[in-house]
Amino acid sequence: MMETLLDAFPTLALLAWEPPGWGANLMRGLGNSLQIALGAYALGLLIGTFGAFGKLHGGPVTRDLLAIYTTVVRAVPELVLILILYFAVTDLVNQGMVAMGYARVQVSGVAAGIAVLGVVQGAYSVEVIRGAIMAVPAGQLEAAKAMGMPPLKTAWRITLPLMLSNAIPGLANLWLIATKDTALLAIVGFAELTLQTRQAASSTKAFLTFFLAAGILYLLVTLLSGVIFGRIEKWARRGQRNHGAGQ
Amino acid sequence: MKNLMLTTIAVLSLGTAAMAETIKVGIASEPYPPFASPDAAGNWVGWEVDMIGAVCKAAELDCVITPVAWDGIIPSLTSGQIDAIMASMSITADRMQTIDFSDKYYNTPTVVMTAKGSGIAPTDEGLKGKILGVQVSTVHQDYAQTHFKDAEIKLYQTQDEANQDLVAGRIDATQADSIALDAFLKTDAGACCEIVGAVADDKDILGLGVGVGLRKGDDALKAKFNAAIAKIVADGTYEKVSAPYFASSIYGG
Amino acid sequence: MSQSDTPKFWQTHRIVLAMFGAAIVVLCVLFLRWDWLPKYLPLIGEGIWRTLWLLAVTSVLGFLLAIPLGLAQAAGPWYLAGPARVFCTVIRGTPLLLQLWLLYYGLGSLFPQFPAIRQSELWPYLRQAWPYAVFALTISFAGYEGEVMRGAFKGVAGGQLEAARAMGMPRLTILRRIWLPLAIQRALPTLGGETVLQLKATPLVATITVVDIYAVASRVRQDTFIVYEPLLLLAVVYMVITGLIVLAFRWFENRVPSRVA
Numbered sequence A: 001m002m003e004t005l006l007d008a009f010p011t012l013a014l015l016a017w018e019p020p021g022w023g024a025n026l027m028r029g030l031g032n033s034l035q036i037a038l039g040a041y042a043l044g045l046l047i048g049t050f051g052a053f054g055k056l057h058g059g060p061v062t063r064d065l066l067a068i069y070t071t072v073v074r075a076v077p078e079l080v081l082i083l084i085l086y087f088a089v090t091d092l093v094n095q096g097m098v099a100m101g102y103a104r105v106q107v108s109g110v111a112a113g114i115a116v117l118g119v120v121q122g123a124y125s126v127e128v129i130r131g132a133i134m135a136v137p138a139g140q141l142e143a144a145k146a147m148g149m150p151p152l153k154t155a156w157r158i159t160l161p162l163m164l165s166n167a168i169p170g171l172a173n174l175w176l177i178a179t180k181d182t183a184l185l186a187i188v189g190f191a192e193l194t195l196q197t198r199q200a201a202s203s204t205k206a207f208l209t210f211f212l213a214a215g216i217l218y219l220l221v222t223l224l225s226g227v228i229f230g231r232i233e234k235w236a237r238r239g240q241r242n243h244g245a246g247q
Numbered sequence B: 001m002k003n004l005m006l007t008t009i010a011v012l013s014l015g016t017a018a019m020a021e022t023i024k025v026g027i028a029s030e031p032y033p034p035f036a037s038p039d040a041a042g043n044w045v046g047w048e049v050d051m052i053g054a055v056c057k058a059a060e061l062d063c064v065i066t067p068v069a070w071d072g073i074i075p076s077l078t079s080g081q082i083d084a085i086m087a088s089m090s091i092t093a094d095r096m097q098t099i100d101f102s103d104k105y106y107n108t109p110t111v112v113m114t115a116k117g118s119g120i121a122p123t124d125e126g127l128k129g130k131i132l133g134v135q136v137s138t139v140h141q142d143y144a145q146t147h148f149k150d151a152e153i154k155l156y157q158t159q160d161e162a163n164q165d166l167v168a169g170r171i172d173a174t175q176a177d178s179i180a181l182d183a184f185l186k187t188d189a190g191a192c193c194e195i196v197g198a199v200a201d202d203k204d205i206l207g208l209g210v211g212v213g214l215r216k217g218d219d220a221l222k223a224k225f226n227a228a229i230a231k232i233v234a235d236g237t238y239e240k241v242s243a244p245y246f247a248s249s250i251y252g253g
Numbered sequence C: 001m002s003q004s005d006t007p008k009f010w011q012t013h014r015i016v017l018a019m020f021g022a023a024i025v026v027l028c029v030l031f032l033r034w035d036w037l038p039k040y041l042p043l044i045g046e047g048i049w050r051t052l053w054l055l056a057v058t059s060v061l062g063f064l065l066a067i068p069l070g071l072a073q074a075a076g077p078w079y080l081a082g083p084a085r086v087f088c089t090v091i092r093g094t095p096l097l098l099q100l101w102l103l104y105y106g107l108g109s110l111f112p113q114f115p116a117i118r119q120s121e122l123w124p125y126l127r128q129a130w131p132y133a134v135f136a137l138t139i140s141f142a143g144y145e146g147e148v149m150r151g152a153f154k155g156v157a158g159g160q161l162e163a164a165r166a167m168g169m170p171r172l173t174i175l176r177r178i179w180l181p182l183a184i185q186r187a188l189p190t191l192g193g194e195t196v197l198q199l200k201a202t203p204l205v206a207t208i209t210v211v212d213i214y215a216v217a218s219r220v221r222q223d224t225f226i227v228y229e230p231l232l233l234l235a236v237v238y239m240v241i242t243g244l245i246v247l248a249f250r251w252f253e254n255r256v257p258s259r260v261a
Helices: A002-008 A010-015 A023-057 A060-075 A078-099 A109-134 A138-146 A151-188 A193-204 A207-236 B002-018 B047-058 B070-078 B139-147 B159-168 B178-185 B219-234 B237-242 C012-031 C037-075 C078-093 C096-108 C115-119 C130-155 C158-166 C171-208 C213-224 C228-255
Strands: B022-028 B062-068 B100-106 B110-115 B131-135 B152-156 B173-177 B193-198 B210-214
Touching (some): A010 A207, A023 A109, A023 A193, A060 C012, A060 C228, A078 A109, A078 A151, A078 C171, A151 A207, A193 A207, A193 B159, A207 C078, B022 B047, B047 B219, B047 B237, B062 B070, B070 C213, B100 B219, B110 B159, B110 B178, B131 B159, B139 B152, B159 C096, B178 B193, B219 B237, C037 C078, C037 C228, C130 C171
Parallel strands (some): B131 B152
Antiparallel strands (some): B110 B193
8 A cells, every 4th residue: 555655656755754754854843833833822822811901901001002013913914024023123132232231142043933923923812812801791790799709819710711711712713823824934944844845845846745745734733723622612611501602 | 130130141141252152154044955955854964064064163163053044144144143154145245235254165157047958048138038037135136137137037035946947947047056056957857957058257246256144343253264264275174075066176266 | 083972082192102103203214224215116016016916806706716615514515515614624724825835836846747738828827926826815715714604604594594485586596685695794894804814915925936015025125135124114015005905894894784683
C-alpha cells in the first residue's frame, strides 16, 4: 500500500521524518507556530480582559483610547500591523536602551511574534469579552448584590462563570485566527510552519506536495481545536438549562 | 523594582561584553543556493554559511546565524535585531546611504537566464515586450528598472520562485547572479533553461561586489570584519572554503 | 452633527485627545520623510485601484458562491451538504497565505508537465498572477460567508415558508421571493464585517507578484530604504477604505426594511 503510493507520488518520500525527508522541519515549524499562537492568544486574553473591564467601567478617556485601539487594529491588515510593530517596537526598545546608556537588547523572533500577534488578538478579545460580560443577565448580578456579596466575589463567582459560556464561541474563533495569523510571520522571516513549507518547497521544487501537507497540518489543528473547545463549552454550560444556542 | 530591572540588564550587558563578543549575523530566510539554503535537517548550508564561519573565526567573533526576511533585512539591521548582514548583499551607493559595508568578499557577474532557444538577448532591445522576473530589493531589480525600461518587470520574494515561474513559462527571462543561476541550471528543473549572457556593467547600480552590511557607526565591528576578510584571503582559508563549491575563485577583481 | 438626545460628542477630554492626535499628525508630517510621495503618486493610485477592484470583484463573486454553499448545508441532500461542509471547513481551517501559494506555485509547478496547457487559449490568463489572486480570494470569501449563509437560511422563521407553501407557491419561487431575501436580510449585518476582513486579506496577493497598494508600499520601502512612512501611509489608506465600507453598509442596511421579529 505504502509502496504503491510512493510509486504513484514519488515526492511523498520528501515528507519523511529523517533527512532527506523534510518532515522534521515541518513539525518544527508547526511547533513554532503553535508556541507563538498560544503565547499571542494568552497575551490577547490578558489585554482583552483588562480592555473589556476598561471599556465597561473605565473613565471617559480610557474608554476612548480603548475604542481607538480596537478600531485601528481591526481596520488595518494584520500584515501591515505586523511589519509596523515588528520593526517599530524593537527599534523603540533599542533606542530607549541606547538613550539610557545601555547596550542594545536582542528581541528574539518568538518574543516579537508573540507581542505583535498578541496586540492584534487583544483588540478582538476586548470586543468578545465585553460582549459576553454585557450578556450576563442583570438579574443575576442584582441578586448577588441583594445577598450582600462583595463586588470581587461577585465578579469571580457570578460574572466570570456566566460570562465564560457566552464568550467561548467567540474565543474559539479567535484561537483559530491566532493559529492562522502565525502564517503571516513568514513574511518577516520567522521559521513557522508556512515559511518552513515554502523553504522545503523551494529547495525540492515539490511545491504541491509540501503546500498540501502543510494545509493538512493546519486543518488538523483546526479540527482538534474544535473538539477541545466543544468540550470546554459543554463544561462551561454545565448546569444551564438551554444547551447550545437557543434556536 | 525599576532599579532591580535596570541592574539585571546592566549585568547582562556586562556579561556579553566580557565574553568573546556575540553578534547576530543576518542571512536571508529565503533559500539562495548555493550560497545559503536550509537542508532537510533544518541546518543552513552553503558557501556563504561556511564563509560566515571562517570570517567570524578569523575575527574572533561568536556569530549566531539569524535568518531574516530578505525584504526586511536592512530595517532589521538598523533596528538592532541583527548586527551584520552576510546575505550576498552588493555594496551599492544607494544602500550606503542607510547602512555601511565592509570590504567585498565576493564579486560575480550578473546574467540573464531564459528558456532554451528563446533567442532573447540580455539587452533592452532583446527584452522589449518580454516579462522579466527579478528578486525584490536586489541590485537586479534596480538594474532592470533602470536599463530594461521596455520589459515588463515582475518582482519575486525569492529567486527560487522566479526560477520556478520561468520553468512554468509565466515569465520569459530572469536576471540574477551568475553563480546562483548556474546552480539552478545543474538541477533537474534547470533542464529547460539557459544563460544567454551577462548584462552590460553599471558599477553604480550593480555595485562593487558583495560585502558585510553593518550599522552606520559600528566602526569597530567593520574594522574587525575587514581584517578578517583580508586575513582569510591571504592565508588560503578562502580558497579552502570555496573549493567544494566552485571550480574557480569567486573573489573577483 | 447636532444630536440633542445623545451625549455631546465633543466633550472636554475628546477635544484634548483630538488635539493630541492632531499634534501627532503634524509631527509626522514635519519630521518624517515624505519627499518620495510625488514620485510614487501614480503608482500609489494604481495600487489603490487594484486593491479596490480585487476587493469588489472577489466579494461579489464570493457572496454569489456562498448562497448555494449555505443553502446546500442548510437544506440540501447529503451529497450536496457534505461537500459544501467540507469545502467551508477546509477554507476556514487553513491560512489564506498557504492557499494562495498552493494555487499559484503549486499549479505553476504542474504546467511544465502538460505542454497542452501552454498551447491552450487560457494560457495568456494562466500566465498572469491576478486570476489566481481572484480565485483564492473568492473561494476564501465564499468559505467564510457560506457558513454565515447556512445560519441565515436556517434562521428564517419556519412559519414564513409554511405560509408560502400553503399558498401553493412553487418551491423555486419560495426560494427566490421569500427564503433568499429573508436569509440575505439576516446575513446583512455580518456582511459588512466580512467585507472588511476581505479587505484585510487582499495585501497577501502581493506575495504572488500582484501589484496592489501593499506591493507599491513595499516597492517604496525597497527603493528608498524608508521603513515607517510607507507603512504608515498603508495603514491610513486601509483605515479610510474600511471607513468607507462601514459607511456604505450602514447606508445599505438603513435602506433595507428590517422588521425582524
